[in-house]
Amino acid sequence: MKIIGEKINGTRAQVRTAIINRDSNFIRTLAEDQVKAGVDLLDVNAGTTPDREPEDLVWLIKTIQEVVDVPLCIDSTNTIALTEALNHVKQEPMINSISGDPERLENMLPVVAKHNCAVIALALDESGIPKSVEDRMKVLKRVFSATRDAGISDEKVYADPLIMTIGTDTQAGLIALESIKAIKREYPKAHITSGLSNISFGLPGRSLINRTFLTLALEAGLDSAIVDPTNQGLRESLIVTELLLGQDKFCRRYTQAFRSGLVGINK
């Protein structure tokens, strides 16, 4: 399971303020806390207006790389900002994201192919997020066709089925799980990632819903997630679910996590 830490995101008011004020301490703490919590990558989203995004993104990357050395997931569809950002990353990055939108594909794919790096592929296009599993798969078919044509191997693609909230559609969980299974079946060499927290949007007890959904999504085939890695319940669910799915040899990781107090905080 590849964990992408979601917290450095300029669409959140506090982070945006820190970016605009060049508050390096705030950003560094966000980076360090997530790395301590065991992330594999840090998502980096400046979230500012196009005119200032290139400069903001580069500042973020430099600031983060001063204190941690995990790879970054550059979260931007602004090709100028993205291209500039990629000149400053120290480790092989991931790009977040392409989609079935032809214009976005045309702009982004050359950048992805040039850097030969992993890329998140959203199951949406210019007309929005398809409701059914079938329509999401149709969008992804176009995306995979384009990535293959651009010479990007399926192993580099992290397909995102786009998880919607069960708060407005009680079938949203099933649709997400079926989409994950369909992606795994159709593109067995590709990876599957998603932001999990959407599932509980608008409902109380969100953390509990999110961690339970992580368990179901892992069984379905999710092998990466964009989450708040400092959420203890989520980490607990991850460790226990991997144990139950036979991915923890001699139960070693689980028993070590239990001894160190990382799991067993909840009953």
Next chain:
Amino acid sequence: MKIIGEKINGTRAQVRTAIINRDSNFIRTLAEDQVKAGVDLLDVNAGTTPDREPEDLVWLIKTIQEVVDVPLCIDSTNTIALTEALNHVKQEPMINSISGDPERLENMLPVVAKHNCAVIALALDESGIPKSVEDRMKVLKRVFSATRDAGISDEKVYADPLIMTIGTDTQAGLIALESIKAIKREYPKAHITSGLSNISFGLPGRSLINRTFLTLALEAGLDSAIVDPTNQGLRESLIVTELLLGQDKFCRRYTQAFRSGLVGINK
């Protein structure tokens, strides 16, 4: 999800002592606490020696039925005790259990057929619990053949895949989940039940493992479980998982449970 409360079981020392001493208050409290927690049935196991089991089982049933009126799941393979017990139940009971053992089938099936009640069918035979999914399915094939021959419809059968501990075999969770899926595929009209707590035997933090496994087992097709219904974490997982699997119309049950403090106790 049909919850069978597991706590009135004479193989547990405290319960055994209460049975032998005819401690009605102890037994009544066990019954009332489980009913308050929302069970659908109460498992009743005297667990005493064959000579006294008929009398003990009848006493248990009478004692329980003085205070609660949920159906009982009569847990005995002693046909004398079972036959006697069935004369005293007020609601249509369940019988726990038959298996692929020919002698057990021969003794038990006429009793089940006569009372036309639901029965738990274990995926084991006289040579023990098969290790592989395939061998468990072979045993269940013999059991379903026998129940059908005896005029018992599949709807009355609660197949139990027999969950083993991941403490000694890290594949045990996957084997259980694959078995559940196979039963659902082969016998779509039958039900699937199991004692969940075996999964965590010998490991620390058992409650957390059990509740996470419940989530996975529900998705695989489990529609009943023999559990401690007073375990809050387990009930919480059940409610949230049913929400995520699209079984909670308008999220009503979840939001009510949240408001009443039944879920959201853990993060």
